[in-house]
Amino acid sequence: MSGEAVGKVRPRRREVRRQGLAIGLLVLLGVVSSCSQSPEVAEFAAAYPRDASPNGTVREFAVVAAPAAISLFDGRPFDVWAYNGQVPGPTLRVRLGETVRVRFTNNLPQPSTIHWHGVRVPNAMDGVPGVTQPPVQPGETFVYEFTPKDAGTFWFHPHLRSSEQVERGLFGALIVEDKVPPPYSRDELWVLDDWLLTREGALFAEFNTRHDLAHDGRWGNLLTVNGRLTPRLTVRPGQRIRLRLLNVANGRVFVPDFSGLSAGVVAVDGLYTARPFELARLEMASGNRLDLDITIPPDAAGKRFGVTDRFTRKVIPLAEIVVEGDRVETPQFASPAQAHIPSWQRPESATPVRAEFKLNAQLGGPFGVQWTINGAAMDHGTHALPEHLEHFPTGEFSRLRLVNESYRLHPMHIHGLFFKVLSRNGVPVQEPHFRDTVLVHPKETVDIGTVPEDRGRWMMHCHILEHAESGMMTVVSVD
Numbered sequence: 001m002s003g004e005a006v007g008k009v010r011p012r013r014r015e016v017r018r019q020g021l022a023i024g025l026l027v028l029l030g031v032v033s034s035c036s037q038s039p040e041v042a043e044f045a046a047a048y049p050r051d052a053s054p055n056g057t058v059r060e061f062a063v064v065a066a067p068a069a070i071s072l073f074d075g076r077p078f079d080v081w082a083y084n085g086q087v088p089g090p091t092l093r094v095r096l097g098e099t100v101r102v103r104f105t106n107n108l109p110q111p112s113t114i115h116w117h118g119v120r121v122p123n124a125m126d127g128v129p130g131v132t133q134p135p136v137q138p139g140e141t142f143v144y145e146f147t148p149k150d151a152g153t154f155w156f157h158p159h160l161r162s163s164e165q166v167e168r169g170l171f172g173a174l175i176v177e178d179k180v181p182p183p184y185s186r187d188e189l190w191v192l193d194d195w196l197l198t199r200e201g202a203l204f205a206e207f208n209t210r211h212d213l214a215h216d217g218r219w220g221n222l223l224t225v226n227g228r229l230t231p232r233l234t235v236r237p238g239q240r241i242r243l244r245l246l247n248v249a250n251g252r253v254f255v256p257d258f259s260g261l262s263a264g265v266v267a268v269d270g271l272y273t274a275r276p277f278e279l280a281r282l283e284m285a286s287g288n289r290l291d292l293d294i295t296i297p298p299d300a301a302g303k304r305f306g307v308t309d310r311f312t313r314k315v316i317p318l319a320e321i322v323v324e325g326d327r328v329e330t331p332q333f334a335s336p337a338q339a340h341i342p343s344w345q346r347p348e349s350a351t352p353v354r355a356e357f358k359l360n361a362q363l364g365g366p367f368g369v370q371w372t373i374n375g376a377a378m379d380h381g382t383h384a385l386p387e388h389l390e391h392f393p394t395g396e397f398s399r400l401r402l403v404n405e406s407y408r409l410h411p412m413h414i415h416g417l418f419f420k421v422l423s424r425n426g427v428p429v430q431e432p433h434f435r436d437t438v439l440v441h442p443k444e445t446v447d448i449g450t451v452p453e454d455r456g457r458w459m460m461h462c463h464i465l466e467h468a469e470s471g472m473m474t475v476v477s478v479d
């Protein structure tokens with residue numbers, strides 16, 4: 001090559017040029033890769049951790065499901081199915097970073113499983129019979145183990161014949177505390193439920209009736225909080241309370257009202273909100289959770305605040321907050337509700353629908369009426385995968401569309417991920433929080449957005465348990 005003859009300068013220049021090219025190429029690649037990351041994914045980046053960070057501590061619990069006669073409502077013994085002989089079941093409380101290990105024993109007269117509602121667990125720990133594990137037969141034991149990725153209010157319940165098993169009393173809360181929990185004066189849990197009783201006061205023991213199926217599932221005639229009729233929470237003036245609400249009813253929607261006591265919503269479905277917002281006609285469908293930040297006014301001694309449900313026109317008493325005793329110093333700390341919530345405001349033209357789910361009903365199936373997703377009813381005997389399995393890529397934004405073609409309510413729940421409501425009937429909605437369950441009203445279309453992180457086959461179903469039992473359930477694949 002002539003270059004060699006010209007001396008040392010040229011090769012050096014060439015080297016410099018080569019380096020320059022290499023750097024240029026790297027820069028270019030960088031640009032390309034950040035271009036392939038959509039603005040939605042970029043916005044999502046700091047929303048919640050991709051992985052759990054186990055700290056080595058394992059918290060072991062034994063949970064036994066069995067028939068029991070326990071004192072409920074007004075104190076009379078009542079026949080239920082219970083976890084560890086109590087309704088609600090035990091509250092499993094752990095700290096973020098701890099590993100949960102639950103030895104579940106089924107002493108029911110039928111198979112069961114435990115599903116960890118809202119918890120981002122490894123797929124094999126999700127408790128879905130026929131999809132993630134075989135049913136746990138009477139007398140058998142199954143060990144669930146996972147490290148929660150998020151601090152918040154979660155719950156657990158059977159995922160087999162759940163319209164009967166949950167209704168009979170099988171549910172409990174899983175509370176994952178922050179590494180350093182905010183210093184509230186009190187941390188309380190209210191499990192909201194309703195029961196359908198006969199005139200004689202026993203549990204109405206027919207499940208999945210035609211009536212329940214033709215309507216919004218089984219709605220009870222007795223509303224309870226923590227299994228009690230209008231229980232009283234006694235507090236002191238100045239206390240700052242974290243009140244965790246959980247709706248375990250098969251079908252009922254609650255709209256909790258605190259009669260003038262100011263309640264800030266700090267978490268929805270387990271995850272913190274972007275900022276606290278005043279609780280006002282927020283619908284809690286089956287499965288939903290709300291964490292409230294309530295400061296009892298310092299001058300409220302002697303006052304009572306009735307807490308009611310206002311979903312229907314009939315105002316139903318739920319509980320009472322009674323202020324007694326001497327005033328205490330109100331703990332001053334910043335609200336824990338400071339989550340990074342993506343706004344995801346680009347229109348549909350920029351973020352087209354990846355999958356659409358039509359919600360409807362048809363005649364047929366074991367109960368005479370079947371609820372369907374895209375025309376198909378899940379067969380709980382075979383758990384056959386849907387003919388067309390929807391795939392959602394991890395780490396990518398997906399817009400999903402829920403189209404309610406029926407005149408009934410459908411609180412749609414997806415396992416293994418959180419999502420955000422983007423629009424209702426085409427009108428953009430800006431909720432400052434994620435969810436794992438969204439109530440889709442009659443004839444309504446709801447678009448949701450999600451960036452799934454956890455691979456696996458996840459259930460998507462209506463959380464009205466009679467609708468789910470009669471078929472309104474499908475599987476989606478995150479891969």
Ligand code: C2O
Nearest residue numbers: 115117287413459
């Ligand atoms: Cu709480 Cu698959 O549900």
Ligand code: CU
Nearest residue numbers: 410462464467
């Ligand atoms: Cu439904």
